[in-house]
Amino acid sequence: MDFRNYKVPYSGDAKYSKKVAYFSMEFAIHQPLKIYSGGLGFLSGSHMRSAYELQQNLIGIGILWKYGYYDQGRNMDQTLQVGWMAKDYSFLEDTGIKFQITVHDAPVWVKAFYLKPETFKSAPIFLLSTDIPENDYVSQTITHRLYDANVATKVAQFILLGVGGAKLIDELNFNPDVYHLNEAHGISSAFYLYKKFGNNIEEVRKKLVFTTHTPEEAGNEKHDIFLCQKMSYFGNMSVDEVRALTGLQDNFFDHSLVALRFARLANGVSKLHGEVARAMWKKYPGVCPIISITNSQNGKYWADKHLYEAKNNNDSNKFDERKTYLKKRTFDIVADQTGKLFDPNVFTIVWSRRFAGYKRADLITRKLEWFNELTSNTQYPVQIIWAGKPYPMDYPAINDFNHLVNLSRGYKNVAVLIGYELFLSKRLKQGADLWLNNPRVPREASGTSGMTAAMNGAVNFSTNDGWIPEFEKDGINSFVVPPADLNTSVYEQDEHDLVALYDILKNKILPTYYNNRDAWKQIVYNGMEDVMNGFESNRMADEYYELLYNN
Known part of the structure; x- marks a missing residue:
């Protein structure tokens, strides 16, 4: 199969004709594909199944986690034991697509795998991996553990999902009308798109939408802005340029706040959460409107x-x-x-x-x-x-x-x-x-x-x-x-x-x-x-x- 001019392999209702790329750190599609931790993945998995049932023009963009979240076992006294076992998936198709992204001023090779819609009755999903021989060991570990505890590794994972996902879409020549971020993990894609669209943030905003799942400000991901810049999160932009573009004032890069400023529209995941989110973010200027679309299951x-x-x-x-x-x-x-x-x-x-x-x-x-x-x-x-x-x-x-x-x-x-x-x-x-x-x-x-x-x-x-x-x-x-x-x-x-x-x-x-x-x-x-x-x-x-x- 040639993935270089990719089209969703079905046609459906005209009201679902807009091309959408859906970015998520985790997808709980079916038990054999262990690339999820919990609720966020369960939600995105059901979304992908319904997109398939409704024949929507939508693709998923995620990461192929070598060790998944973790394997839950027991110690000798039956208490919790955390284990890590490598996973292999014969049902994923190698797209043949490899490209490079920059992490910490160094090139990192990315390989793309494909989950066919027929396999688990889901929208087509592309999964990114850095665990390939072309990379050194540190670069390979970017896709080892979902939500890695090491801060630098986690920032690298966010770069992979956002920048890597946006670059994959270009490799596919998919040209989506909408980039949908399921949580703010992939907001680095906006900096890639900003450069792609000639440093025009309004062009980014036209295409970007955002789903927030976190009902309290402290629960949203924040990282040292200098660490992010050092790790090439913003491409070649300086910290001063990033602050000018995002409106951030302090030394922390607030992923959710930036997503709310770069998106044209966002949604909370229940009516109550929509109210909580609007109240939580209203003190910040430049935040997009937040509506509610209540989560559901397939x-x-x-x-x-x-x-x-x-x-x-x-x-x-x-x-x-x-x-x-x-x-x-x-x-x-x-x-x-x-x-x-x-x-x-x-x-x-x-x-x-x-x-x-x-x-x-x-x-x-x-x-x-x-x-x-x-x-x-x-x-x-x-x-x-x-x-x-x-x-x-x-x-x-x-x-x-x-x-x-x-x-x-x-x-x-x-x-x-x-x-x-x-x-x-x-x-x-x-x-x-x-x-x-x-x-x-x-x-x-x-x-x-x-x-x-x-x-x-x-x-x-x-x-x-x-x-x-x-x-x-x-x-x-x-x-x-x-x-x-x-x-x-x-x-x-x-x-x-x-x-x-x-x-x-x-x-x-x-x-x-x-x-x-x-x-x-x-x-x-x-x-x-x-x-x-x-x-x-x-x-x-x-x-x-x-x-x-x-x-």
């Missing part, structure tokens, strides 16, 4: 079609049989990993996502006497499963994971699993009766795991953050913790949420599940219906064209 990939078939046919027995089978299959994984035998007839709570402080994985355990009462209740028995990958250098999050591992040893009905990737994520959603989500409001920009849980017959129980305010009908399709007073201390907010969580669990959720199964099943059905109507990613992919690309 139904064809995530939803259990047999559950939906039973629901749509109002076949309660078949629904119960299928859910029981799914729970048993999930509990085989629990038994294999932990030696604990879970019962498919027992109410099962699952908390599974990236471990991070604000997500409060351990919240339900913080009053141990309440937790012991919950887990020993014979009238309303429960089983609890945790899973998720902390960032490998986030030691407080790793400590939270290990704390739960150690705690779980004292209970037959509490388990902590490893290997939280697409496969285990789907299995846990299929095995859950209740999908617990308790981030500290308003720290969760979107939080899409509950969408795919609902697609598999699990009921959402969440604090009212991210996408939940757009979905929740408390007691009808989900259960929601009433908002805490955000003017109180973090301790008081956590205390409020913990008290409310136990109150709702003990007095509403468990009695309904065990004493009124028809009412419980209606809540499950309502959640399944509402999530597919409003939070399936074909809607999201359509909105990106309608609200972001075509405006």
